[in-house]
Amino acid sequence: MNSQSISVVIAGGGTAGHIEPALAVGEALATEHGARITALGTEKGLERDIVPARGVDLRMITPVPIPRKPNADLAKLPFKIIKAVAQTRKVLKDVHADAVFGTGGYVAAPAYLAAKSLGIPFYVLETNALAGIANKLGVKLGGIGLNATAGSGMPGEVVGIPVRPSLAVDREGAAALAARAKWNLTAEKPVILVTGGSQGAASINAAVEGAIADLTQDFQVLHAYGKKNAAPAAHDGYTALPYIEDMAGALAVADLVICRSGAMTVAEVSAAHLPAIYIPLPHGNGEQALNSRHLVDAGAAVQIADADLSPELLVHHVREILEDPIRLDAMRTAVASNSAGDVARTIARRIAEQITAAEASAEKDV
Known part of the structure; x- marks a missing residue:
């Protein structure tokens, strides 16, 4: 597949549990489909060290942790979301993103909202047994839901967890x-x-x-x-x-x-x-x-x-x-x-094929 024009933004920040599965799929997209990979991150997350060390372009945005219970941070949430979504829209436009792949964490909700506002397809992978708030929001916004296990509480196909082949x-x-x-x-x-x-x-x-x-x-x-x-x-x-x-x-x-x-x-x-x-x-x-x-x-x-x-x-x-x-x-x-099969390559192939099909369809319509 000639997919040198593919550009995918990965959004999984905060902890290694969010970062690593996003990077695993990103690396499979880059290695096997020639994709340009850009990662979203925040100054609060481990991605500051992990992502650049893996040779992936990291763009920083405002963190948007979603409180599980009502507290003082909840009142500030709308303003943080507006700022982070604007920053993310700028990144998506700058790298000419064809798709967004998110795994939850501080950067996920802004990524899903920005992709939705720009009409960019986005994928939502829930790696935990119980889905988080950001990922549930992503699927409700129209993201393609993917689950590591059945019964997470989030709609989507069960695919397993992507890990690095190494x-x-x-x-x-x-x-x-x-x-x-x-x-x-x-x-x-x-x-x-x-x-x-x-x-x-x-x-x-x-x-x-x-x-x-x-x-x-x-x-x-x-x-x-x-x-x-x-x-x-x-x-x-x-x-x-x-x-x-x-x-x-x-x-x-x-x-x-x-x-x-x-x-x-x-x-x-x-x-x-x-x-x-x-x-x-x-x-x-x-x-x-x-x-x-x-x-x-x-x-x-x-x-x-x-x-x-x-x-x-x-x-x-x-x-x-x-x-x-x-x-x-x-x-x-x-x-x-x-143990799971080669989940990272499977998800990467699915994203790349759907981008290519959409591009072919758009060219045909023109």
């Missing part, structure tokens, strides 16, 4: 070898990857701190503790980092993952075919517990409520999994059979 890792490949060398990990002991999401998680960090002496007797631990949290004390067999840039490498060396169960985290861990211990974030509307429930039911993962998390319980589950080769293999098989 996360389907080879445990004996170059990424794994480089990661072991970079983080001083050996191939002789199992590796536990711990991450609390892009900001880290205080409860997980505390449990790991209490469990680390026990865990490092038999395992190695690679821990992303979050840039806003204090660095943990050093310990043999323990590599602690504020943030892991090379997640493909981390997943390539891991044997077990301890993490939150945000939709994107669950998708990436599943794409790497790794068993996991999920500790859902205890806030929000409960979607994190739902995100990993199907994996727990399939025997591919364990779920611990944040309120129940303790060093002792963490050690118990880790040892139950890693010290039982039969169970570990069964969990790997279960997660492999429950």
